[in-house]
Amino acid sequence: xxxxxxxxxxxxQPGGSLRLSCAASGFTSDYYAIGWVRQAPGKEREGVSxxxxxxxxxxxxxxxxxxxxxxxxxxxxxxxxxxxxxxxEDTAVYYCTAGQRGCHQQLDFxxxxxxxxxxxxx
Numbered sequence: 001x002x003x004x005x006x007x008x009x010x011x012x013q014p015g016g017s018l019r020l021s022c023a024a025s026g027f028t029s030d031y032y033a034i035g036w037v038r039q040a041p042g043k044e045r046e047g048v049s050x051x052x053x054x055x056x057x058x059x060x061x062x063x064x065x066x067x068x069x070x071x072x073x074x075x076x077x078x079x080x081x082x083x084x085x086x087x088x089e090d091t092a093v094y095y096c097t098a099g100q101r102g103c104h105q106q107l108d109f110x111x112x113x114x115x116x117x118x119x120x121x122x
Contacts, residue, residue: 002026002111004096009116012086016120020081022096022113027077032098034079035059035106036070038118040092048094049081050103059103064090086120094118 008020022034035050049070050059058070069082083090094116099109 002028002032002098004098004111004113006094006096006113006116009094009118011119011121014086014088014120014122016086017082017084018086018118020083020094020096020116020118022079022081024077024079024096024098029100031100033101033103033106033109034072035097035099035103035109036081037095037097037107037112038090038092039095039115040089043092045107046092047106050106051079052103057103059106083118086118088120090118091120092118 003025005023012018031054033052036048038048039045048061048064049068051070051072067085072079096113097109098111
């Protein structure tokens, strides 16, 4: 079965950068989309970014557009989320998600990682 392993979370200063990694295994096809979802206290669950496995099309939430970049390494079967110009508001648990639905439905993806904590603070 499909499994996701996340890494790269930690404590960073405002304005700093951080790269999250999501290693996937157990693919039965090349048609899974991979997304990043975050959950922060006092905020709604938010789909941050998503990338398709078919053509590499990307999606970004308005709150992170221009600051975050999602990419994939097909050889390593790993998806990355490069986070730049980080703000305290970005503090959250970040989850890697996967599914065979389109990126517009990423909150409904069936496979989630364990989550990694990102804290942006001075």
